[in-house]
Amino acid sequence: MNALAAPSRTCRHAPSVRRSQHAVSSRHLVKKQRGPVPPHGVHFNDQFMAVLQQSLEREEQRIADKIGLPGLYLHEAVEEEGVEGTGTLIWTAGVRLSQHLVKNRANELKGARVLDLGTGTGIVGIAAAALGAHVMLTDTRDILPQVYENVQHNAQLIESSGGSATVAELDWNDPDDEVLDQDYDWVFGSDVTYTEETLQPLAKLLRQMVLTNEQAVVKLAHMHRNKELDKAMREVFHDEGLMLRPVDVRTTGTTQYDDPLHVDEAIAFYRVSLDPALRAE
Numbered sequence: 001m002n003a004l005a006a007p008s009r010t011c012r013h014a015p016s017v018r019r020s021q022h023a024v025s026s027r028h029l030v031k032k033q034r035g036p037v038p039p040h041g042v043h044f045n046d047q048f049m050a051v052l053q054q055s056l057e058r059e060e061q062r063i064a065d066k067i068g069l070p071g072l073y074l075h076e077a078v079e080e081e082g083v084e085g086t087g088t089l090i091w092t093a094g095v096r097l098s099q100h101l102v103k104n105r106a107n108e109l110k111g112a113r114v115l116d117l118g119t120g121t122g123i124v125g126i127a128a129a130a131l132g133a134h135v136m137l138t139d140t141r142d143i144l145p146q147v148y149e150n151v152q153h154n155a156q157l158i159e160s161s162g163g164s165a166t167v168a169e170l171d172w173n174d175p176d177d178e179v180l181d182q183d184y185d186w187v188f189g190s191d192v193t194y195t196e197e198t199l200q201p202l203a204k205l206l207r208q209m210v211l212t213n214e215q216a217v218v219k220l221a222h223m224h225r226n227k228e229l230d231k232a233m234r235e236v237f238h239d240e241g242l243m244l245r246p247v248d249v250r251t252t253g254t255t256q257y258d259d260p261l262h263v264d265e266a267i268a269f270y271r272v273s274l275d276p277a278l279r280a281e
Contacts, residue, residue: 063090063095063123066095066099067095067098067099067102067123067127068099068102068103069098069102069127069130069157071154071156071157072126072127072130072154072157073150073153073154074090074121074122074123074126074150074153075121075146075149075150075153076089076090076121089120089121090120090121090123091120091190091191091223092191092223092267093190093191093221093222093223093267094120094121094123094124094190094191094221095123096221096267097124097188097190097219097221097269098123098124098127100248100269101124101127101128101131102127102131104248105131106131106132109128109131109132109133109186110131110132110133110161110162111132111133111134111162112128112133112134112185112186113133113134113136113182113183113184113185113186114128114129114133114134114135114136114184114185114186114187114188115135115136115138115179115182115184115186115187115188115209116128116135116136116137116138116188116189117138117170117172117187117188117189117192117202117205118138118139118189118190118191118192119137119138119139119143119147120139120143120147120190120191121146121147121150122137122146122147122150122151122165122167123190124188124190124221125137125165125188126150126151126154126157126158126165128163128186128188129151129154129158129161129163129164129165130154130157130158130161130163131161131163132161132162132163133163133186134163134164134165135163135164135165135166136166136168136179136182136184137151137165137166137167137168138167138168138169138170138179139169139170140169140170140171141169144167144168144169147167148167151165151167172198172201172202172204172205173201175205175208180205180208180209180212181212183213183215184209184213184216185215185216185217186216186217186218186219187206187209187213187216187217187218187219188219188220188221189202189218189219189220189221190220190221191221191222191223192220193220193222193229193233194223194225194229195229196229196232199232199233199236199237200236203236203237203239203240203242204240206218206237206240206242206272207240207241207242207274210242210272210273210274211274217271218271218272218273219247219269219270219271219272220244220269220270220272221267221268221269222267222268222269222270223266223267224266224267224268237272238275241274241275241277242272242273242274242275243272243273243274243275244270244271244272245270245271245273246268246269246270246271247269247270247271248269
């Protein structure tokens with residue numbers, strides 16, 4: 001199957017959910033369990049687990065309401081055995097970027113082709129697909145089963161808007177040309193700049209994207225965690241010939257939504273583009 005089998009912009013009747021040949025079947029992951037896994041030898045009783053699941057379901061509903069997409073469902077793999085890393089949780093930046101798309105970019109996304117980098121739970125990519133976009137949601141292999149599960153849960157919401165969603169593996173250190181060699185209108189990344197280790201491969205990937213997709217709008221939702229990280233981000237992107245321009249300032253700023261680490265710093269949206277000096281070469 002083509003990695004992005006979305007139809008042309010004039011066609012609105014594509015199946016809403018598709019799996020890339022690079023996607024990983026959920027059968028390769030251990031059976032999912034809602035809530036935290038207790039320490040070895042410790043067992044939670046059924047009443048506690050029932051209360052915990054109800055709490056998680058209320059939180060999922062709150063996020064859907066906050067974004068402005070009633071019916072949106074996003075499962076978080078909280079402390080699940082066999083699933084590790086930040087990509088299994090819903091983060092503030094993803095909520096804010098999804099809010100922004102719903103409130104300010106719905107018309108532009110209808111029928112657009114979108115690449116979602118480091119999709120995690122799929123929150124941004126699924127929101128875009130629910131607005132009628134044809135979205136490629138990408139992440140590392142271990143995260144993909146959760147992404148596919150969330151896409152499947154939102155299939156009706158996506159289909160009703162005329163959108164579509166494809167899930168594919170994308171390693172920034174060894175990117176798949178089949179995923180990248182598409183004509184994207186938008187490229188999104190939500191909280192993908194959370195550590196200095198990710199900056200170099202991300203910047204190289206985005207340089208390739210802006211060189212081959214001159215028409216694409218590349219937008220990152222970045223959480224300001226500390227000055228050192230922000231400085232490193234500017235320097236690494238500059239070294240790759242990329243410019244970071246703050247955009248949509250009125251829609252960002254400190255949020256009252258608490259992510260899993262209770263981070264409360266300001267969030268900014270950046271438009272990533274090629275330095276004009278390099279474009280003239």
